[in-house]
Amino acid sequence: MTTIAPHRRKRSLAPYALLIPTVIVLLLAMGYPLAWQLSTSLQKFGLAQQFGQPAEFVGLGNYIALATDPYLWTVVGRSLLFCLTAAALTMAVGTLLALLMRVLPAAVRVILQIALLLAWAMPVVAAMTVWNWLFDWRRGVVNWLLSAVGLPFEQHNWLQSPLSFYFVAVVIVVWMSVPFVAFSLFAGLTQVPDEVLEAAQMDGASPAQRFWRITVPIIRPVISIVLLLQVIWDLRVFTQIKLLQDAGSIASETNLLGTYIYQLGAGSSDFGTASAVSIFVLVLTVGISWFYIRSMLKEDAA
């Protein structure tokens, strides 16, 4: 690794010079806030400190207060449950659609792909205004449709009870995430040689056996990366939850980790606690991301 070709020795400072701008901007916008957050999470830093009072060092006080706060664990539990539900559904639907694309006539496949691409391309906030309109309790088309088939959904407010709030949120997140999964797995499936599947079929393997014994092992690397990204993205979900809350639900009953941090920091100016929860979220994501980063490093070495 340390071998530098002799004729390049006089340029050996060049790569460092090329990295300077990136390193500076990362240190400024990420490194400093991260350091501030670490130190603030060890302080009592609330409204009083906003107005100039020196912050008191409390060690792990914020963390201990959090760990013994049942509300935090409620939010963590909700976040995990939401993340696992959304990621599992996304993976299941995405995989089925990828397999479906393989057997469709070309024209139908293109129609399906265009529909998925358009959904994928929608900016998240624009998509959220549409979904809020679809689920609007006064004149939303979802209530109209359900009432039209005879269900009691006239003027039904979806965002009022936490359970149906999360149902709507999962529907939206799955709608947004499925295209990425379907396209990635579809690309992966093209690597499964037809000959092998043919041979297995001749040997009497059922479609399910062919899928689980041949297809899945071959595309396992793609599946694991896509699943990992889904888990990470669904764990940190913020925009969708925040914008559904904005449309009229009680934040404390529907908070996930992202919106909880926002409420602590931007809402009640409790920066010490907000920092501690942020650190917790960072550690959690970095821990899960490690597997993803390892596989990307392998590609870099290749």
Add this chain to the structure above:
Amino acid sequence: MSSAKQVSIRGRSRYSTSKIVFSIVALVVAAVWFFPVYWMINSSLLSNVVLSSTTPTFFPDLLHGGGSLDNFATVFQGGSFLPALGMSVLIALIVVVVCLLFAFLAAVAISRFRFRGRTSFVLAILFVQMLPAEGLFIAQYKLMASVDLLNTVIGISILYIASVVPFTIWMLRGFVAGIPAELEEAAMVDGLSRTQAFLRITFPLLAPGLVASGVYAFLQSWNEFTVALVVLPDQASQTLPLWLRGFIQSSASKAIDWGQVMAASTLVAIPVIVFFLLVQGRMTSGLVGGAVKG
């Protein structure tokens, strides 16, 4: 060859049953995924009177003057759209230009040089790329407040550049590495300097990569909501996503003109959809690059 033939024969023999069922399922799924996009455009063409009726209108009656672009006109005349558009465009421009420059330099460094600390740097950008905005935005808010850069284009641009540049480097790295260094070396044998060889040979070949990464940076900055929410609290400095959020907020307390909101959303979405379709393939292969090797 022979296996391809076998597949097609098998396919044909099953044509009547499973192919048709699969096609119907696929068309239903396509309709479900497309519907919200359709509904946005459909509603944007309808007047508030039509939208207020208890039965939804599924197709604007264009022939009898049922649909119009009035909502779009109202949005433009509204007074708050154009400042938000200006803000979004300005930030996106800065982010794209600066990101491309920084990322290009870094991508050259990591794909053309072997140096001490290279692996650590690659590791660092992969880590930074995975950091959730939600884990840092309160601290970034305090940072911006302490240097008086809240509600400023410069402030949010710095934060966006830092969050976008890692993946841009990662994307560009693939493009730079895809151009064989031998090309440059051959040009240098023919008498060009290293810089000349780079500018004349490598740079033109890199254009598609720069376009793809530039579009990626544009999309990230144009769509970003989380960081903007905390760093741009003033109404006067809001970007398009924050401006759209205003409508959602007011829908909580009163019946709002959804036709206008959908027209506004359509305006925000159109550039994104166009650009996104251009680079979708490259972004996907960048994200799952470790898994799909050609």
